[in-house]
Amino acid sequence: MSVFLGIDVGTTAIKLGVIEENQLLYTNDHPIETSGDEIVKYQDANQILTVLQEGLMTIPLELRRRITKLGISTAMHSLMPEDDSGQIFIWSDLQAAGVIEQFKQVKKATAKHFYQLTGTPIHAMSPFAKLLYFQQAEKYPAGLHWSGLKEVLMKYFTGETVLDYSTASATGLFDLRKKQWSHEILTYLGMHEEQLARLVDTNQTFALLPSVAELFGFSSELQVVIGASDGTLAAYASYYATGRRASLTIGTSGAVRQITTDNQLDADKQNFCYYLNGELKVSGAPSNNGGIILAWAAQQLAVDPLDFYASVPNLLMETKIGSNGLRFWPYLNGERAPYWDNEIKGGFYDLTLQHTRSDLLRSVIEGVLLNIRRLVQLVAKNEDLSVSGGFFQTPALAQLAATVFGTVCYYAPENEPIFGLYYLLEQPELVKKEQQQVFFPDSLQQAAYQHLAEHYFD
Numbered sequence: 001m002s003v004f005l006g007i008d009v010g011t012t013a014i015k016l017g018v019i020e021e022n023q024l025l026y027t028n029d030h031p032i033e034t035s036g037d038e039i040v041k042y043q044d045a046n047q048i049l050t051v052l053q054e055g056l057m058t059i060p061l062e063l064r065r066r067i068t069k070l071g072i073s074t075a076m077h078s079l080m081p082e083d084d085s086g087q088i089f090i091w092s093d094l095q096a097a098g099v100i101e102q103f104k105q106v107k108k109a110t111a112k113h114f115y116q117l118t119g120t121p122i123h124a125m126s127p128f129a130k131l132l133y134f135q136q137a138e139k140y141p142a143g144l145h146w147s148g149l150k151e152v153l154m155k156y157f158t159g160e161t162v163l164d165y166s167t168a169s170a171t172g173l174f175d176l177r178k179k180q181w182s183h184e185i186l187t188y189l190g191m192h193e194e195q196l197a198r199l200v201d202t203n204q205t206f207a208l209l210p211s212v213a214e215l216f217g218f219s220s221e222l223q224v225v226i227g228a229s230d231g232t233l234a235a236y237a238s239y240y241a242t243g244r245r246a247s248l249t250i251g252t253s254g255a256v257r258q259i260t261t262d263n264q265l266d267a268d269k270q271n272f273c274y275y276l277n278g279e280l281k282v283s284g285a286p287s288n289n290g291g292i293i294l295a296w297a298a299q300q301l302a303v304d305p306l307d308f309y310a311s312v313p314n315l316l317m318e319t320k321i322g323s324n325g326l327r328f329w330p331y332l333n334g335e336r337a338p339y340w341d342n343e344i345k346g347g348f349y350d351l352t353l354q355h356t357r358s359d360l361l362r363s364v365i366e367g368v369l370l371n372i373r374r375l376v377q378l379v380a381k382n383e384d385l386s387v388s389g390g391f392f393q394t395p396a397l398a399q400l401a402a403t404v405f406g407t408v409c410y411y412a413p414e415n416e417p418i419f420g421l422y423y424l425l426e427q428p429e430l431v432k433k434e435q436q437q438v439f440f441p442d443s444l445q446q447a448a449y450q451h452l453a454e455h456y457f458d
Contacts, residue, residue, distance in 0.1 A: 003066045004426060005059075006418035008073040009048065009149060010230055011090055012252060016055050017418040018063055022428055024413075026063060030055040034090065041093040045086040045152050052153075056216050064217045070157065070208070071425050072227040073417040076170035076274075078148035079127040081140050088149055091125040092288075094334070096133035097342040100124050103132060110188075112267045117182055119265060119273035119281075120172040123340050128172025131189050142190060150226070151197045157224045158206040163197040166228035169275040174199075176263055176275060202228045202277055203425060225425050232274050232282040233420030235259055238386030240423035241414055241430060246380035248409075250391035250401075254290035254372050256379040258283050269378060270340055277424065285337035285375040289330040289346075289368060291391050296332060297364040301357060312365075313396040319362040321448045325350050326359050327456055328367030337375055365397070369404040370449070370456050376405050384408045388415035395437070402439035404449045412436035 001020065008015040011034065018026040030051050036042050056064070077091035089095070104111045104122050111122045120126050127148070134140050150167045154160060168174040168181075173196070175182040181193045206224045213220050227233070235247045235257040245259040258264070264273050264283040273283040298308035331339075331346035348363065376385070385407055392398045392411045402409040412435060413419075422428070 002068050002426060003063075004422050005067045005070045006073065006421045007052070007070065007153070008230060008233075008417045008421070009052070009153065010075050010251075011043075011092070014048070014052055014055055015416075015418060016059065017422075018059060018067065019419070019422045022430060026059055027418075028055060028058055034092075036093070039094045039097075040089075042087040042089045043149075045080065045088055048088075048149070048152070049156055052156075053215075061217050065219065067218060067222055069223045069225060069425065070218075071225045071421040072150065072153050072157075073230045073233050073421050074148075074150045074153065074167060074227075076167060076229045076231060077125045077127060078150075079130050079171075080147050080149070080152065081134075082145040082147060083140065088152070089130055092333075093130065094124050094342055096129035097124040099133040099136055100129040101342075103129075114172065114185055114188075115267055115270065116265055117175055117177075117185065118169065118172050119176045119263060119283075120170055120174075121270040121272055121336070121340060122172070123270075123336060124342055125336070126170070126172035128185065128189075131173075131191070135189055143195065145195050147197055154206070154224075154226060157208060157212055159209050160206060161197045162200050162204075162206075162226060164200060164202045164204070164226045164228055165275045166202050166232050168199055170229055170231075170272070174275075176273065176281075179275070200226060202226060202275075227421050228276060228424065229274065230417040231255055231257065231284075232276045233417035233424065234388055234415065235282045235284075235420070236276060236280070236424055237417070237420035238388070238410070238412070238415045240420070241412070242386060242410065244384055244386045244410070246383040247386040247388070247415065248372070248376065248380075249387070249389040250290040250372065251389040252290060252292045253286060253288050254375075254389075254391075255286040256284050256372070256375040256385075258379050269338065271337070271379065284379050287337060287372055287375060288333040288335050289371065291389070293330045293332060293364060293368050294391070297361055301360050301364070303357070309394050309397075312394055315358055315361055316365075316396055316400060319358050321445060322452050323359045323363035323366060324355060326355050326363040328360075328363040329457065330364070330367045330371050338378065365400065366404070366452075367456075369401055370453055372401075373405050373453060374457075376407065380407075382407070384410065386415050387411050395439075398437070398439045399442075403441045403445045404453075406441050406446045406450065408441070409439040410436045411439070
């Protein structure tokens with residue numbers, strides 16, 4: 001009997017899940033830290049491995065001994081110079097912001113071509129942008145080897161520096177059609193393929209290092225499967241379980257995604273299109289401003305930050321749609337889709353002395369959702385959504401999201417990367433439907449929000 005261990009390393013936590021016959025036997029989250037400042041954002045590879053080791057040790061030994069397969073999901077867009085610093089620059093690192101903006105303006109045809117080759121938007125989040133900046137700033141030796149979070153984990157478990165097509169397809173260096181590093185892009189950067197990890201498909205298996213097996217009490221026969229990126233796996237989880245192709249995740253950030261069989265690219269809208277497996281891609285649009293904006297509002301505006309989410313139902317009942325004419329643009333963290341602008345700013349608009357604390361808080365929630373509504377319209381217009389992420393664990397927020405988007409939202413714990421990993425690698429037969437909460441739009445409120453959305457960001 002197969003017992004599957006999923007490891008999902010995101011930007012804020014490492015999530016572990018042990019699954020047998022579609023049942024989650026064990027799960028736990030372990031926070032990880034991001035260092036740097038407003039521009040530089042990185043994580044420490046050694047700290048991530050330490051937290052991972054501690055997390056694996058929390059799994060009961062008897063259960064660890066039964067695990068037969070281990071799969072890995074990681075956040076996209078990470079980049080690590082192999083210079084012993086252990087610094088893994090993450091998607092929110094903005095060192096390349098100025099350089100990539102200049103590249104887009106001065107080399108418009110090249111930027112468009114590179115986007116169409118890779119499916120990765122031309123933005124400071126991508127390893128391509130970071131490498132272009134590092135090259136121009138001469139921060140690292142020309143022949144240095146580069147890797148990322150997935151490579152760090154694969155080397156730890158297997159001793160091999162390898163990367164899956166899915167995670168590679170979010171680097172801006174991967175030819176989506178040829179399924180290989182783009183010789184043209186690497187040449188533009190003055191790099192060679194040997195400076196990057198060897199590429200394999202998302203279902204490629206490897207042997208576990210004996211030392212790792214001994215440390216954790218794993219079977220020496222345990223298979224390590226390289227897996228894919230967290231965003232593509234979150235989309236696949238709900239698709240496999242329900243057949244719904246459209247999904248939305250709102251965690252710290254947000255993304256609307258669509259499962260597709262072809263390369264869906266639009267050079268003007270700059271949607272992403274990433275590899276999942278030999279048959280499927282995941283296209284979509286990301287936002288920088290999800291739960292991180294609500295966390296800011298809770299800390300800065302709420303009477304009791306710790307009670308903010310519990311107070312949301314009452315807040316929404318006591319205030320009016322449109323927050324008494326107050327608008328909030330949620331771009332406190334720059335923005336990716338639809339602007340792809342690191343310099344865009346947010347704030348309150350039409351604020352008067354008559355507005356209350358409750359109006360401010362409601363307008364923040366509405367601003368976040370109305371911004372994501374535009375991405376829903378772009379990627380999954382008139383489609384039901386499978387939803388995931390911490391935002392939807394508050395039912396009142398999930399209900400409001402369904403109403404603002406004007407679409408039915410299905411929330412289930414299985415709409416997460418670890419279950420996406422399990423479904424992708426095990427292809428289990430699903431004998432029962434997932435336990436899900438269904439949120440239907442309120443038709444009267446939906447009409448009000450549709451009217452509000454028309455000029456909200458004018």
